[in-house]
Amino acid sequence: MTAQDESLDVWIDQELCTGDGICSQYAPDVFELDIDGLAYVKGADGELRQEEGAAVPVPADAVRDVVDSVKDCPGDCIHVRRVSDGVEVYGPEAVDTP
Numbered sequence: 431m432t433a434q435d436e437s438l439d440v441w442i443d444q445e446l447c448t449g450d451g452i453c454s455q456y457a458p459d460v461f462e463l464d465i466d467g468l469a470y471v472k473g474a475d476g477e478l479r480q481e482e483g484a485a486v487p488v489p490a491d492a493v494r495d496v497v498d499s500v501k502d503c504p505g506d507c508i509h510v511r512r513v514s515d516g517v518e519v520y521g522p523e524a525v526d527t528p
């Protein structure tokens with residue numbers, strides 16, 4: 431089983447975000463820097479989710495870009511979870527990150 435087979439969601443810990451914008455370059459449909467210089471997740475409606483710990487679904491066609499963002503995020507603060515059980519599959523708390 432790979433994470434790509436499952437529905438995923440993603441959230442950002444803004445406390446650790448450096449604001450470099452790597453994620454928003456890799457996956458602009460999912461991540462965006464706000465006026466405060468920090469990255470937030472973005473829903474399919476294009477609205478940023480600014481509540482602490484807010485998550486959005488990872489669109490199937492953005493999984494690869496989101497995973498690359500996780501790997502290259504200098505703040506180590508992008509968390510991708512499996513929706514079915516809430517387990518982090520990519521991110522600093524993932525146990526099986528490839």
Ligand code: SF4
Nearest residue numbers: 447448451453503505
């Ligand atoms: S890649 Fe990580 S540290 Fe950089 S802006 Fe995105 S969430 Fe913040």
